[in-house]
Amino acid sequence: MIKTLIFDFGDVFINLDKEGAMQNALDLFKLNEFPEELLAINSLYEQGLISTNEFLEFYIENFPGVSKNEIINAWNFILKDFPKHRLDFIKQLKKEKKYKLILLSNTNEMHIDWIKENVSFYEAFKNCFDAFYLSHEIKLRKPNADIYQFVLNENNILAKESLFIDDTQENTEAANQLNINTWLINPKTEDVTNLFIIKKDFF
Structure with missing residues (x-):
């Protein structure tokens, strides 16, 4: 579960x-x-x-x-738009309180500064999560095993009861090694808002 x-x-x-x-x-x-x-x-x-x-x-x-x-x-240059329907999705998940919500991102100060300036709802987005981990702040980086172990330990959660969603294969494979369930999302054909349809077998 x-x-x-x-x-x-x-x-x-x-x-x-x-x-x-x-x-x-x-x-x-x-x-x-x-x-x-x-x-x-x-x-x-x-x-x-x-x-x-x-x-x-x-x-x-x-x-x-x-x-x-x-x-x-x-x-x-890599940073583009943040579709608002994805914000609505994570807001709804927060409201329902069925799951602990964690963000785990490989990023950096310049990217986050750009996002703060260009994504008007960044703080609202951030506030949807129970924990919000940015690689440059926690000094850990995917796909190294220690970053996943850090998240499990810090939040007192079990790998088998967690689902990790990422678009990079090496990151999901590393999480699998620790028995974390994963969804390797294809950003060209899939949208995170369809999580409960695409990955219905997990729920």
């Missing part, structure tokens, strides 16, 4: 353009692919292990022809 719903943020609630953002960044930095060093820096930033200033300084030093604002815009 599912008692806890654990949601990712990007491409579950807020729409992302991962492919477009990657191509935009490759064009800006005149790269054919992102080298491991840049991916590692991005990961450190998402885990809150380097500050926004340190992150931006790294890019400015390595790409002197690119301005700070261009870097910020390229970084936030």
Whole structure:
């Protein structure tokens, strides 16, 4: 029996353009692919292990022809719209009080700052959750096992009674390893608001 719903943020609630953002960044930095060093820096930033200033300084030093604002815009290019029917969905779940509601997102300070400025109902959305975990704030990152264990321990919940919804396969596979139930959502064909239809076998 599912008692806890654990949601990712990007491409579950807020729409992302991962492919477009990657191509935009490759064009800006005149790269054919992102080298491991840049991916590692991005990961450190998402885990809150380097500050926004340190992150931006790294890019400015390595790409002197690119301005700070261009870097910020390229970084936030991935973020798109947040359909209001998804806010209505999570508000209804909060109202019904049938499940513990948790958000678990790999994100970073610049993305959250952009969302606060551009999504008028961000605080209302955040207030729907019993716990709201952002990777850069808790210094943990999916798909590492410790982030899932952290959520289970902090909330005193059982893996087998939890359902984790995420759009990235490596993240759902890692959760499965800890016996957490999962829904690998396809953002192109599925919508989180259809959870109780698509995953009716869990409920």
